[in-house]
Amino acid sequence: MIVAQRKPFDEIKNLIKDYKKILNVGCGTCVAVCLAGGEKEVAVLNAELDMARKLEDNPIEIDGFTVERQCDREYLEALDSKVKDFDALLSMACGAGIQFLAERYPDKPVFPAVDTTFIGVNQDVGWYEERCRSCSSCVLGLTGGICPVTMCAKGLYNGPCGGTNQGSCEIDKNQPCAWFMIYERLSAQNRLDCILEITPPSDWQNQVPRTVIQPGYKKPEKV
Amino acid sequence: MRLDYPVNVKIIRVPCTGKVDVMHLMRTIQMGADGAYVVGCLEGSCHYKQGNLRARERVMHVQKLLEEVGLEGDRVRMYNLSSGEGPTFAAYAKEMTEHIKKLGPNPLKKWSTATNKE
Numbered sequence: 001m002i003v004a005q006r007k008p009f010d011e012i013k014n015l016i017k018d019y020k021k022i023l024n025v026g027c028g029t030c031v032a033v034c035l036a037g038g039e040k041e042v043a044v045l046n047a048e049l050d051m052a053r054k055l056e057d058n059p060i061e062i063d064g065f066t067v068e069r070q071c072d073r074e075y076l077e078a079l080d081s082k083v084k085d086f087d088a089l090l091s092m093a094c095g096a097g098i099q100f101l102a103e104r105y106p107d108k109p110v111f112p113a114v115d116t117t118f119i120g121v122n123q124d125v126g127w128y129e130e131r132c133r134s135c136s137s138c139v140l141g142l143t144g145g146i147c148p149v150t151m152c153a154k155g156l157y158n159g160p161c162g163g164t165n166q167g168s169c170e171i172d173k174n175q176p177c178a179w180f181m182i183y184e185r186l187s188a189q190n191r192l193d194c195i196l197e198i199t200p201p202s203d204w205q206n207q208v209p210r211t212v213i214q215p216g217y218k219k220p221e222k223v
Numbered sequence: 224m225r226l227d228y229p230v231n232v233k234i235i236r237v238p239c240t241g242k243v244d245v246m247h248l249m250r251t252i253q254m255g256a257d258g259a260y261v262v263g264c265l266e267g268s269c270h271y272k273q274g275n276l277r278a279r280e281r282v283m284h285v286q287k288l289l290e291e292v293g294l295e296g297d298r299v300r301m302y303n304l305s306s307g308e309g310p311t312f313a314a315y316a317k318e319m320t321e322h323i324k325k326l327g328p329n330p331l332k333k334w335s336t337a338t339n340k341e
Contacts, residue, residue: 009288009291009292010291040244040245040246043246044245044246044249044288047246047249047250047253048249048288048291048292050253051252051253051292051293051294051331052291052292052293054331054334055292055293055294055330055331056293059334
């Protein structure tokens with residue numbers, strides 16, 4: 001899931017300082033699961049903003065609405081009849097959702113209330129760890145299911161580097177060396193030959209926004 | 224026991240302090256209450272194992288949120304006692320009332336008739 005963290009309160013307050021009527025739009029998918037931007041977090045932020053602006057004798061009218069997914073037109077449609085009543089929108093969705101919201105209502109200023117942080121896993125309630133950098137060249141089949149791009153400090157496709165030290169990374173002894181973990185796992189699976197395969201570098205240069213059309217979903221050509 | 228405690232204290236019963244949510248506490252202050260405190264069982268004695276510990280975390284979180292907003296975080300507090308400690312309950316009510324009196328009224332009180340939709 002995409003993991004986000006709420007922006008510092010003062011930053012959010014400052015972003016909307018010139019507006020009087022705000023609609024705070026939450027997202028009921030990833031950011032709701034990671035407790036950053038769902039219905040409850042919208043309510044807490046709105047209460048904070050309401051109180052802070054009243055204390056400044058500059059009250060705002062703030063409302064909240066949480067859509068199922070902000071990265072999906074089907075769900076954004078529910079906002080169409082509401083946004084006209086507001087001066088600006090605050091979004092608690094991930095960066096993709098915020099942009100999709102801004103794209104749908106180009107005449108409304110849209111402000112982010114969260115910082116999108118990583119793609120990660122849920123270790124416990126409220127505790128998330130990064131596992132994927134969406135590099136578009138997955139090598140997990142060769143690395144025993146451990147991502148070297150995410151887990152290695154250098155993001156090496158081919159490792160380990162000279163900094164590996166008794167299972168730890170050279171940057172910090174508490175940081176495990178990803179390539180040591182990969183070695184251990186491949187060794188346990190009797191697949192150490194995989195580590196010898198050389199993966200070519202990812203083409204990060206001149207990268208443009210990527211598009212994916214799943215097989216069977218391409219729109220038919222117009223005739 | 225017929226113990227006296229300040230009349231300004233209004234009790235809201237919950238099945239366990241683990242039921243008390245951040246929004247419950249935020250809303251009380253937003254609506255103009257001068258203070259709010261959560262009284263839970265003694266730490267380590269929760270019938271539901273961690274309800275009072277969760278409440279403590281939430282109270283601490285609300286204190287931080289109130290500080291961010293520009294209010295005194297200490298308008299919200301957590302107390303712990305066992306169900307057999309009536310005099311301690313009354314003592315905490317007095318202590319909290321005196322503490323809030325020192326802080327003065329909630330500056331949001333003048334807005335308390337206004338409504339917040341979310």
